[in-house]
Structure formats: C-alpha cells, structure tokens
Amino acid sequence: MNIYADNAATTAVSKTALTAMMPCFQEVYGNPSSLHSPGQRAAEKLASAREIFARHLNAQPREITFTSGGSEADNQALRSAAALGARKGKKHIISTKFEHHAILHTLQALEKEGFEVTLLDIPPDGVVTAEQVKAAIRPDTCLVTVMFANNEIGTIQPIPEIGQVCREAGVLFHTDAVQAAGHLPIDVEAMHIDMLSLSAHKFHGPKGVGVLYARRGIPLENVIYGGAQERGKRAGTENIPGICGAAAAFDEACVSMEENAAYLTPLRDKLIAGLTAIPHTVLNGDPVRRLPGNVNLCFEGIEGESLLLLLDAKGIAASSGSACTSGSLDPSHVLLALGRPHEVAHGSLRLTFSEYNKPEEIDYMLEVIPKIVSYLREMSPVWDELEKGQRPHLI
Amino acid sequence: MNIYADNAATTAVSKTALTAMMPCFQEVYGNPSSLHSPGQRAAEKLASAREIFARHLNAQPREITFTSGGSEADNQALRSAAALGARKGKKHIISTKFEHHAILHTLQALEKEGFEVTLLDIPPDGVVTAEQVKAAIRPDTCLVTVMFANNEIGTIQPIPEIGQVCREAGVLFHTDAVQAAGHLPIDVEAMHIDMLSLSAHKFHGPKGVGVLYARRGIPLENVIYGGAQERGKRAGTENIPGICGAAAAFDEACVSMEENAAYLTPLRDKLIAGLTAIPHTVLNGDPVRRLPGNVNLCFEGIEGESLLLLLDAKGIAASSGSACTSGSLDPSHVLLALGRPHEVAHGSLRLTFSEYNKPEEIDYMLEVIPKIVSYLREMSPVWDELEKGQRPHLI
C-alpha cells in the first residue's frame, strides 16, 4: 500500500485546480498587462481569481496580492508592517517561538535592522493565548504575528481573540494561515485580521502561488521591485495558470471544508488513540484544538529519520521534526518550544492527511507503525538503558 | 486571422514544456525537501532541471538558483552584488537607461539606501558599448548590470566585450538575459558573466519561474527568507511543475535556437522593409544587432494605443511603448533613451515573434498595418499639421 501522509508538506493538485489551470498554458496565455484581447482575457481570469480569494476570506479583491508562495507573503507582510512601524517610531514586534522559518528568519533579519522582537513561549498544549499577546504589547509594538495553525503539531491558535486584543491596542495583526487556509474557516473581518498569508499547495492547489491579504489602507512594501503588477506592489509577470489553479482549489476547499473535517477528524482520532497506546509515546499538541488532518507524536528511544525511512520502505510517506531530516543538530524548534527534551524531540513523527486519504490507510498504519517502533527500539542503546532503568523515562 | 505578435511580453507554453509539467501535478507532487520517496522523486526532478540550465549556460548546477521569475532574479542579483560591494566599501553601480523596470526600480531602491548609480546613455542604434562601460568604471564600482537584449527594441548588447572590461577591472558583471535566454547563445564562461537572470515564460516555458545564475563564490542575499530551499538562499516550497516545464522549454529553445533564428530573421526583415516603406516611419534600434523576432517602429502623427486597439480588432495582438498603455504620461523610457522625441515615441508599435508565427501572418500584417496607420493619420490633427507644414516632421 502506498500512503501519502505528508499533506502538511505539500499536496497533490486537485482535478478541479488542474482543470482551471489547463486553458492558461496554451490558450489564454496572454500577459494580463497587455492591452490586446489575449492579454485582457488573462486579466479577466486574474480578476476572477482575486475575487474568489476575497470572497472566501470576507475581504475585498483589492486587498488581495498574489505572491510566489507562503514564504514571500510572510516576508512581505512583516516587511510592510515593520516599515510602517518604523515610520511611526514603533520598532517592536511580537511573535511566537513556533512560527515557520519564513516568519522567524524574516524577524531575525529585521532584528539586524534595529527591530526588537518578542517571541512568546509555547504552552504545553501548543496553543498560545490572547492574554500572552496582551501582556507582551508595548506602546512601541507595531506588529503581532501569530500563525493560525502550526505546521508541525497542527494546533489551532485563538486567532479571533488575539485579533481582538490587537485591535483594542491599535496594533497591526498578521497571521500566517498557510496551514489553516482551506482547512479552517477564515473571516478577516470577524477575526480582526489585518494581514494574512496563505499558500495554494497546502490545499491541493499548485506550488508557487501565495496570497497576501492586507487590509485596505495598509501600505505594502515591495519585496520584488519592477513592473506595475499587483498595483505596483509585487513585480513580475503574473503566473496566471498557477493563480487560476490556486483560486479553484481554494474555492473547492472552502466549499468542502466542513465535509472534509467531518471525514478526517475521526480518522485522526483513531490513529492518535492507536499510536499513543504504544508505551512511552506522546501526542504533541492539544488533541482537540488541532487541524483535522494532523497527527504528531514522539516515541521515546528512537530517532525520527530512521523511522521515516522504514515507513517509506513500507510505502508510507511521512515527516519528522528530527534533526537528521534537516541536516542540523537541533531537532525541531517547534517541539523544543513545546518543552520536549532534545532526546525525545528526535523521535518525532508527523502524519498529515487530506480528504484524499482512505480509512484503510489508517488501519494499515496502525498495523505497521508499532512494529517499526519496536524494531528500532530493539536496536537502540537508548531504549536498552531506558528499559534497564539506567536512564529515566522522559515520557 | 488571429496573430499573436507579442512574444516579448509572454509566450504560449510549448508542448514539450507542458509534457514535462504534467506528471508533477498529481503524480510526482512531493516536496523535494521531504525525505520519503515521493519527495525524493521530486528532488531528482529538481536536480535534473538545474542540470539542464547549467549545461546550456555553461555553468555548474550549484550556480543555478530558481526564483519566481525574471524580476525576482534581477532583484536578488542586484541586492547580492550591492551587499557584497557595501561590505568592501564600494557603493557605485553602473547600468543603462533602457534596462527593464525590475533593474531600474531596484536600483532606485538601492539609491535610497546610499548607493550611487550611473545610467549609461543609449546610442542612437540602441547598442551600448564596452567603451562606455569602461569609461564609467570607478574604484568604488561594485557592479555593472547591462541587459543582454532590450525588451522593447530588441537590440543585442556587446555582452562578451562588456564582460571582458568588467573582468579586467575586477568588477562584478550581471546581465538581465530575460529576452535573450533561449533565443541567443549564452556562455557565462566565454562571456565573463558573473550573474545572469532569465525567465521561462519568454521562451515558451511557464510563467512564474526564473533563474538566477551566480558564479560560484558570489554570496547571495535572500530576497525571501524562510526555509532552506536553494541552499538557504531562496525560501519557499519549490514550484516543481514550473521548474520542470522551464527546463524542458529551455532545452528545446537552446537546441532549436539556430533553426528558429534562421526562420525568424528573414520574416522580421521582410516586415521591417514593408513597414518602413510607410512614410515618416522609423525602425527603433539597429536593424541587424537585434533579436530575430523583434520589430519596433515609430509612426509619426499617431498614438500607439489606438493603433494597438485597431490591430486587435483585426486579430493582431501587439504591444506599444505608448504612454497610454502604461497609464503614465511619459512614453516608454526606452524610446526616450534612444532619443525619440515624446510625440514620436507615443506612436510606437512592437511586434515580436516566435517560431510559432507563420509566414502568411507577416503578409497579413503588411496588408493591414499600413491601412490602419493611414486611417489614424487621417483622423489625427497632428498629421494634418505635419502635412500642411505647420509642424516640422521629426522622422
């Protein structure tokens, strides 16, 4: 059996999305900046894609900027808010310790440019609170950026409450919704979101297309300078096939959102129940306030990469926050922020599902994974010491 | 007859490119950063695409960075060279007056950050000289950036000679080869090119994919911060379908380059001869040192947008450097740099071809365009004055 259980990394393009893309390669291939009919047909497609994103986010079309992906949208959001803050003499930014590197590394760059960054601690359930945000806000805070749902452990943050706190304090609020968009309801008005990033390939859209929502009146800074595309705020000939595929995928995901969640949640919970029955295994992140398709566990005494490779040999494509998968010595910053000790964090496994996964895949995984965990523990000198009581169990 | 004569704006995706893309949407859809087999299959595709670009540019695969397009590649090249220069106390950059806005606007941003920019004048034939570059180089020059071929008038710049001058002076040399790649031979070694930008959608590849070549040892600055993709220098999940399509299109374009040029050059020259026979019409840019598919003319007494719209009504999709097509009052900075007076520059027409255009299309244009020009001149008070001698002819 071949199981793709890494949908948080990227997804297959849906039939609907591909159908929307196909006419844009060889028929409606014009440049939307061109005045002639082939160009204007492309411009119409661009406008209707923009309208779709606006509608499902409860935003206005002109508040939607297309980018090359979630990373670029994150970079542009942070740089824009920072520039705006700097003009007002406000150079303090609040974020969290478990953001994606597109946020954290941009914040590091901003720190070098003189901004001060407060990264909120992550409570043990993987859900930061609006109170934490409120307590961190200072008179010179220009931006709060908190992700909508975490990409590793899938926990959902209290976005409306954080939005409320920020609105009351008069501080811009950005959320990296790359993992949430298409999976959780988003309403930028009701949730008081000023800026939001999303990426199409996380909801069965194509890779290389992102969206930055920015509330009207928030001036954007260019990350890419050049032509006058996207109201002059994002240069480069628009990737019309990608944008059309992204919009079609987003529309489909939003329309099927409840249905997909109702399908995935019991499968997720069954898998969690089955795998946490393995001794010295712990679920990372709140069991309920998490994405419908996310399972993330730590198994004591084993290391994630070898687990992944053996799963792969059994046809299961999964992910790990283990250091070995990243080439660094430190395991996932998310698991460390969650308070997992290094030796435990090394033994993590992330399984992420979409509506394309089948119930029998869950059964197969419940059969295969415990065996592989046992096999690796058998081989592990760490497990040996744990079992002999020479090393204390940490989970 | 429907004629697409705007291939400098963008091209249709070739069959070869689309064939290379198709398996990446729903089969090899993994994330190349993932360890599992679906991810590693994607990583292999990424590596082989990189290899194709390296081969045809005479570069090494690790010198190739994939970006979201020509604009991003231009931005990153300039920012990287500038940062390197600043570290050495060198903050002078040389470019030309007729670069694309992806270069010019990035240079403007760098000027605000304290760099000094010299923009070389454009000789009447639209070809800058290595001597001009040499004369402009100063001890504090950190970068020369001169486009390979101009996007409006199609003139080809003496890149090997400029490369030689830069190499001798020890100054980094970047070229925006967005209009040249796939159309003209490029050899970064022989031509002493240190950095080069290209964009796939200009040679029948997909939109949203660019390449930045940077010679080994030149440190790149991130334009987009985040994950460790592209050796940490360009964050964001790789657009594998786009990159595979880009590589297939580039391969095809490079292999068919001579054949395409041999096909297009006589068609171009026939069209130029036929259209310059219209009185008070001038070819913009050198007739020989120009892209095989580029025709760019100014017709006195008429305005470009109305010409475009009437051509469009006749099925001909073309472009103009007229101000009205851009929404600004000033016509094309390229035509102004070439020395065309404003009133003449407003009456420009760019027709750009690829191997997809047919010889009978040239005949059709030779039939239609002179009539439209006459019709618009009939309507024009400017032409009236020119003909009555109340206004001197400028061309």
Added chain:
Amino acid sequence: MALYSDKVMDHFQNPRNVGRMEDADGIGEVGNAKCGDIMRMYIKVDPETQIITDVKFNTFGCGSAIATSSMATELIKGKPISEALKLSNKAVVEALDGLPAQKIHCSVLAEEAVRAAVKDYFDRHGIPYGDELKACDGHCDTCGHEHA
C-alpha cells in the same frame, strides 16, 4: 477588450463626426502631442438660434481619447451653445458607460475641446464671455480644473 466598455469600443471603432470641417465657425484644439493626445473640434453654429448645427473632430490619442471626442460631438450636436458649455467630462464618461481611472483625463480633454471651440466662435464673433471659458493651456499637468 475588457479595459473598455462596449460603448467606448463602439465610439472608438466607429467614431461619429470624425473629420475636418473647412467652413467651421469655431475651432478648438486642446492637448499636446508630447503628452500623447490632441483633440481638435470644429463647430458650425446657426447665428440666429445659437444652435450647433454640425460638429467634427480630429483626434490624436488613445482609444478613449477618440471615443470621448466622438461622444462629445454627439452630445453637443443640435444643442444650443449654452447647453454645450454645460457639457461636463462626467457626462461624457457616463454616456460611455464609464472609463478606466487612468483615462478620465481624456474626458476632461473632450470637455475642454468643446469649450475651446465655443470660445473660438465667441472670439471670432466678438461675443463676450467670462473667466470660466479660459481654456486649458495645453500642458499635461497644469490643468487647474476640478474634474470627476
């Protein structure tokens, strides 16, 4: 073409009242070739009724410059001069079912071409008029009028 309404495209592709008028009673020319548009408007006026009996135009400019010229001639043809002077650029834009924002200046030019033609008619016939007929000076950026 989505940029322009069907009305604009119709007036651009089939301009009404285009051409020279050799025996015009008033000729107005506004705009500047450097800026990319010039409109010249010719009117024929019935001296008894002060009605504009015929109008023609020549225009150098973009699609909307031609369309607004055409529409303006339609709107004033057969009307008394007093009404022609009330023609606003907004009325031209509305009659064309709208114009893209960056093209609004074309409708302003059309309004001014009409006024310039009337002013010329007044001048030729020694008819006095007020400051409000001071025409646009033909420089792109110096037009002091407030327009929609």
Added chain:
Amino acid sequence: MALYSDKVMDHFQNPRNVGRMEDADGIGEVGNAKCGDIMRMYIKVDPETQIITDVKFNTFGCGSAIATSSMATELIKGKPISEALKLSNKAVVEALDGLPAQKIHCSVLAEEAVRAAVKDYFDRHGIPYGDELKACDGHCDTCGHEHA
C-alpha cells in the same frame, strides 16, 4: 530514495551484526541522545591472536548512523585489533559508496565507536595505549578529530 546510495539503504534496512552481546570483551559507546545519535559497539577478541572474532552494535540514530554502524562492524570483524584501529571514517564512507555531506559525522561516530570498544578492551585487560585512543567526549560539537 535518492538521498542515500543503494549500499547505505541495504545496510540500513538489513543491518549486519545488530544486537547486544552479553559476553563482550570490550564495549564502546559514543554519541549523545541529545544530538540524535548514539552508537554502542561490542567486540569479542581472541586473546591469542588479538583478532576480533565477533562484533555487535546497537544504534540510536538516523539511517546513515545505522548503516555506518553496520558497515563498520563488517569491516573489523575477523580483523586483528591493530587493523581495526586503522579504520577511518573515510573507509566507512567509501565502503558505503558515499554519504551526503551532512551525514559524514555518522561515519566519524562509527570510527569512534570502534576505537572506544578497543579502548574498553585494552582498559579491561590492562593493555597500554597512547593518546590517540582518547575517545570522543560525547558532545556533539567538541569532537576535535579531523575527519574527511
């Protein structure tokens, strides 16, 4: 999986000499669970010939940690101790048809695990040895060896 050579994958998926050895003559353990890899190597030595007659390993770590452990045991099994001490991480890498750059440290660990096991054997049997057998201190970043 393209990351690893077929040889690595073979030694990872079918590790040779894996398991505990209850009556080992020397046991070496290197690495640190915090850093993500620990190797424990057991050797059985013929006191007459000083030949390593049996080897076993336990490893906690990534695919290449397991594969390099396995390969190292193969390379020293049946060899005299003097030769085992000459085993370099480079030899392990070569025997595995290469390792990705970020995984070279695993081969270093395998080399050190062998040396640590031999050192333990020397210690238990009062056999003197030089400075070069000072083992890795088990901290990720403080390994002073020069390795390929």
